[in-house]
Amino acid sequence: MVSVVTAACDYDYLVVGAGVIGCAIARELVRSPVRVGVVEQAWDVGEGASKANSSLLHTGFDAKPGTREARLVTEGWRLWQREAPELDVPILRTGAVMLALDEEQARELERWRRNAFENGVTDVELLTRDQVLALAPAANPSVVGGLLVPRESVTCTFTATVALAEQAAVNGAVFHFGHRVTGVDRSPDGFYRVLTDRGQITTRWLIDAAGLWADEIARWAGADGLVIAPRKGEFLVLDKSARAKVPLIHLPVPTPISKGILVAPTANGNVLLGPTAEDVSDKRDLAVTASGLQRAREGALRLAPALADEPVIATYAGLRPASPAGDYVIEIHPRHRLVLAAGIRSTGLSSAPAVAREVVRGLLEAGEPLASSESPLRPRPRRRWVPGLPRPCSRPELVAADPAYGRVLCLCELVSEGEIRDAVRAPIPATTLDAVKKRTWAMAGRCQGFYCTAAILQVMSRELRIPVTGLTKSGPGSPVVGPPVEPPGRHRHG
Amino acid sequence: MAEGPVIAEREVDVLVIGAGPAGLGAATRLAELGVAPLVLDREPVPGGLPAQCEHPGFGLWAFRRLMVGREFAARLVERAGRAGVRIESETTVLEVTPERTVLAVSPSGLVRYRAQALLLATGCRERPRSTRLVPGPRPSGVFNTGVVQRLHTFLGLLPGWDVVIVGSDDISLVAARTLARAGCRIAAVVEERPYRQGYLANEWWSLRSLRIPLRLGHRVSRVLGDWRVRGVEVVPCDAEGRQTAESYEIPCDTVIFSGEFVPEATLVAQARIPSDPRTGGGPLVDQDFQTELPGIFACGNLVHAADPADYALADGERAALGVWRYLSSPPTGNERVQQVLPGTGVRAVVPQRLRWYGERLDPVTLAVRVEPAQRAVRLRAVVSGTRWGQAFAPAAKPHRSVYLRLRPEGPVDAPLTVEARGWPFA
Ligand SMILES: Cc1cc2nc3c(=O)[nH]c(=O)nc-3n(C[C@H](O)[C@H](O)[C@H](O)COP(=O)(O)OP(=O)(O)OC[C@H]3O[C@@H](n4cnc5c(N)ncnc54)[C@H](O)[C@@H]3O)c2cc1C
C-alpha cells in the first residue's frame, strides 16, 4: 500500500467517533490508499445519536434554504438511493404527509411548499382533506389539509451505520472500540498524539466526528468555539399490528424549535411515535421519562388518533448533538490538519454519505492526495437478511444449505441461530448483546427477549469463546448476568 | 435435475402448536381417543414453561403429587409418548392460515402442514419493562422472571446478586425464593397494589421464611444505572396509584419485572382469529375451546394467561374432546351460539361464548377474572334472571381465574352474564 507519510505515525487519518458520520467518512477515505483509523469509546459502531433516531431518510424539503444542511441532506438522499442496494441498507420510499390540523397550520403548508421548492424538492404537492385521508387512513379526521412529500423515505439507522462501517473495514479502515479519547497532543514532528484510556494513537490528520463530545475533542485539538448541546428526543415503538394503519410518514407542521413529533413506519415493520425535543444538560442522560413518553404519545396521537390502542413494545431516548450555530459545522483546518464534522443535529443519517464527500472535497482542496469519490470500493459481504425482507428461516434454500437458519431463536422477530452467528462473525463482529440486536433485531420484538435471551447468550458464548458470565449488554461494566466478582454477602454498592 | 429445495407438504389429522401442559394434555387425550396428533414446539426440550421451572408447585391434580416443574414436564412428555403422540421439537410455527395450513421451520427444513383440526397452545409471556413504560436509562440487569428461570435452569446462572422483584403473584414469590436459595440477596419484593397477589401460604414459604421484605403499595418509578442497574427508585402509593410519601432508592444490581402475563397470540393475530381484548388478545373461544374459525381450537395460557399448569392441562383435555367431536361430526351450521358477558365486578370470562348443538346441554366450566380484587366473593352466572351456576371464593384477584361450573337451565337464546360480588381488598 502506498502511503503518503512515513510509518512514523499510526494513521494518515484518524476519525474520532464511529457514529454514522464517522463511519461514512472512514468509508469515503478508504477509497484512497491511505491508512484510516476510527477510535470509538463504545464497543460497537453507532452507539450515540446514530442508534436512537427516527431512521428517516429526509429529502431536505424542510431544511433552511441556503444552509449546508439543506445542500448535504439533498445530496445525501441521492447518494443513499444509489448506494443502499449494494450496502444492503433498506429504503422504503413511503413518502410523508405533513398534516395541518387547523386553518392556521393549513396556511403554513404553503410556506413549506415554497421551502421545498427552494431546496430543489419540487415534487411536493398540497393535498385536500379527502386526499390526506385517502393516503393516511389513521390520520386525525379533523385534518384540514396536507403537504405530500413523495420521496421522504424510511431506512434503518442500525443497518445503515453498520453497513458503512463494515465496508470501511473491508477496505482497510481499522476500528478501535472501547477507546475513549481523553486528550489530544500535537507533537513537535507535526503528528497528533491522541490519548485514550487504552494507550495512545498517532495520526497525521484528526477528524472530529464525536457527536455530542465533538466540542471537547475540538478544544483539545486547538479549535475553540465549538459548542455542542444535547437535545433529548424520546420515542415509543408500536407493535407490528400498527404498521398497516401507517402506510406513510405523518409529520406535524414544524415549529421554530423542532421538526415536531411524528408517526413513522419503520423498515422492520413497526411504527415509531416521537421524538420529543428537550434541551438537557447532561450528555449522558439517555433516560426515558414519564412526561417525555406521555408527550411523545400525545403528540403522535394528535396526528393519528387511531393508533391509541396499539400496543407499545419498546421505548428509547436519543440525544441530538445540536450546535447553537443552527447549521452543520464542517471545517477543514489545513494548518492544524484538523477536520470538524459536528453539530449534525437531526438529519445526519440522511446526509452522512454527503458529509463524507464534503470532508473529502475539503481535504482535496487542502492538497491531500485523495482519490475521487467515484473510485470503487470492495463490496461489503452480502447479508442474509435486511430489515423488511423475508427472514432466512422462511427461505427453503437457505435452511437446506445451512440448518442453523432453521433454528429460530427469537420468536417475535424470527431470528435464527444462523443470523446470530453471522453477526458475530461479520467484518465488524457483534460482541455485545446490543450489537447483536442492532444487526439482527433479535430481542427487539414484542417480547423484548423473554423467550430468546438465554439461547442467544449461549450462541454468542460459543461463537466468541467466552463464558456467558463474560458477555455484556454494551461493553465492560454491563454484564448481562451475574455473578459479579464479589461473593454474596460482601457485595457493597458504591 | 431436481429443483432447488422447496417447502415440503404434509397432511395431518390434528396439529397441535405448543408442547406445554395444554398442548400435551390435548394431544395425549386425542391419541387415547384414536386420533394421531402431531405436536410442534419451538424449544429443544418439550414441556412448555414448566420445563424451565425448578421449583415444586406442579402436578397435584394430574399426578396427585407435588413435583418440580421439570419433572412435571418430563412426565407429561413421557405420557404423551406412551399414548402415541409425536412431538417435533425445535420446530417453530411461522404462519397459520384460517384454512388450517401451518408453515413451520426446523433445522431440517420448512414444512407446510394441512390439518383437519388445529389446536393453538402457545402459552403466554410476561410484559417486559419497556411496555410497562418504567422511566430511567436502559442498563443491563433488567429481566423478566421467565428469562431468569431459563438462565438458572438451563445455563446454571444467576441474573446478579442484589435483586429487586417487581410483582407479588405466586410466580414472583417463588422466583424470590429460588434466587435467594441460590445465593442472591433479595433486596425487596415490591408490589404496586395495596395487597399481595399470590397466596398467603406462598408468602410464608417463599418470603417470610427467608426474611425477604415484601413492600406493598410501592411502584417502581425509575430504574437507575447507566451500564448495569444500580438501584430502583420506588414511590409509595395508595390503591389509586397516588403518591403517598417521599420516593426513595433501593440499591440493587438486578430488577426482575415479574408477572403481568399476556397471551403469546402472535399466530392468532396473524391468522386474524377473532380475539378478546379483555384477556389481553387471546382468541375468543367456546366451551370446546373452538375459536371463531371452524376447526381451529385454542386453550391453556393462550386463552387465559397465566393460570396454574394443572388448569392448562385440564383445558387441553377438554379441548381434545371438542376436537374429537368436531372431527367425528363436523358442524352443520345450525348450532345456537350464546354470548357470555362479564358483568359487575368481572373483567373477563373464558369461554366468551357457548355453542349448543341439538338438544344436549352439557355442563360448562367458566374461568372468571374479577376486577377489582375482592374478598368473600360470590360469583353468579345468570341468564334472563335465572341462575345457571354459582361459586364462592374466599378471595379473588384479577391475575388468576376463579372457576365456576354451571348447568344450563332453560332457553339458551339470551346472553349469559357473570357477576362477582364481594368485599373490597385493601
Ligand atoms: C431523536 C433524534 C431523531 C433523529 N431523527 C433523524 C432522522 O430521522 N433522520 C436523520 O437523518 N437523522 C436523524 N437524527 C440525527 C442523527 O441521528 C444524527 O445527526 C447522527 O446520528 C449524528 O451522527 P454522528 O456520527 O455525528 O454522532 P453520533 O452517532 O453520536 O456518534 C458520535 C460517536 O462519537 C463517540 N465519541 C464521542 N466522544 C468520544 C471520545 N472522547 N472518544 C471516543 N469516542 C467518542 C461516541 O461514542 C459516538 O459513538 C435524529 C437524532 C435524534 C437524537
Ligand SMILES: Cc1cc2nc3c(=O)[nH]c(=O)nc-3n(C[C@H](O)[C@H](O)[C@H](O)COP(=O)(O)OP(=O)(O)OC[C@H]3O[C@@H](n4cnc5c(N)ncnc54)[C@H](O)[C@@H]3O)c2cc1C
Ligand atoms: C415463572 C413461572 C412459574 C410458574 N410456576 C408455576 C407453578 O409453580 N405451578 C403451576 O401450576 N404453574 C406455574 N406456572 C404456570 C404454568 O407454567 C403455566 O400454567 C403452563 O405452563 C401453561 O401451559 P401452556 O401449555 O398453556 O403454555 P406453555 O407451557 O407456555 O407452553 C407453550 C408452548 O408453546 C410453544 N410455542 C409458542 N409459540 C410457538 C410457535 N410459534 N411455534 C412452536 N411452538 C411455539 C412454546 O415453546 C411452549 O413450549 C408458572 C409460570 C411461570 C412463567
